[in-house]
Amino acid sequence: MLHNSVRTHRTALELTQTDLGGLVGVTRQTVAFIEKGEFSPSVTLALKLAQALKVNVAELFWLEEEEA
Amino acid sequence: MLHNSVRTHRTALELTQTDLGGLVGVTRQTVAFIEKGEFSPSVTLALKLAQALKVNVAELFWLEEEEA
DNA sequence: ACATTATGTTATGTCAACCTAACATTGAAA
DNA sequence: TTTCAATGTTAGGTTGACATAACATAATGT
Known part of the structure; x- marks a missing residue:
C-alpha cells in the first residue's frame, strides 16, 4: 500500500495545491x-x-504492509 | 525525460527479466x-x-533535460 | 540436431492515471 | 456581509500503464 507526505511538505513550503x-x-x-x-x-x-x-x-512516497 | 538503470542493476544481481x-x-x-x-x-x-x-x-530513475 | 532459456517485439485489451468542467464548502480579508 | 482564495468532490473523456498471447531469434546444453 502506497503512502505519501505530499500535503505535509507542500504546506510546509506554503504552497497551494x-x-x-x-x-x-x-x-x-x-x-x-x-x-x-x-x-x-x-x-x-x-x-x-x-x-x-x-x-x-523516498521521503515523499513509501510502501507499507496491508493490515491483516 | 525519464531515464533508468534497471537493466544494469538487474544484470548485476544476475536476475532475468x-x-x-x-x-x-x-x-x-x-x-x-x-x-x-x-x-x-x-x-x-x-x-x-x-x-x-x-x-x-533516485539511483534507478531520474529526470534529464531534453536536448535542444 | 534438438530442446530450453532469455530476450526482442508486436497486437490487442482493460483499467487506472490523468484531463476539463462544474459546483459546494470553508475561512479569511475587505 | 460580501467576496475571494483554497480546497473538496464528482462526472465524463482521453491516454498510457499495465496484462495476455504469440511468434522470432540467439545462446546454451544434451
Whole structure:
C-alpha cells in the first residue's frame, strides 16, 4: 500500500495545491487526488514532486504492509 | 525525460527479466518496456523495483533535460 | 540436431492515471 | 456581509500503464 507526505511538505513550503500543480505540470485536482492517496502517480511525476518539495522521493512516497 | 538503470542493476544481481517481474509482480514484457524506457511506471512499481534491486529509487530513475 | 532459456517485439485489451468542467464548502480579508 | 482564495468532490473523456498471447531469434546444453 502506497503512502505519501505530499500535503505535509507542500504546506510546509506554503504552497497551494494549484501552486504545486503548476510547478510539476498537473492540475490541482491531480494534486488533491495524490494527497488523498487515491492513486499512484508515475515515477516521473513523483520525481518532479520531490524536486518541487525539496525532498527525496523516498521521503515523499513509501510502501507499507496491508493490515491483516 | 525519464531515464533508468534497471537493466544494469538487474544484470548485476544476475536476475532475468522474468525473475525481476516475479519479484515485483509484473510480467517480463513490462520489465522489458521499462528497461527500454518506453513508459514511466507508477511510483509503486518504481519503489518495488528499487527494493528488489537494493538501490534507491533516485539511483534507478531520474529526470534529464531534453536536448535542444 | 534438438530442446530450453532469455530476450526482442508486436497486437490487442482493460483499467487506472490523468484531463476539463462544474459546483459546494470553508475561512479569511475587505 | 460580501467576496475571494483554497480546497473538496464528482462526472465524463482521453491516454498510457499495465496484462495476455504469440511468434522470432540467439545462446546454451544434451
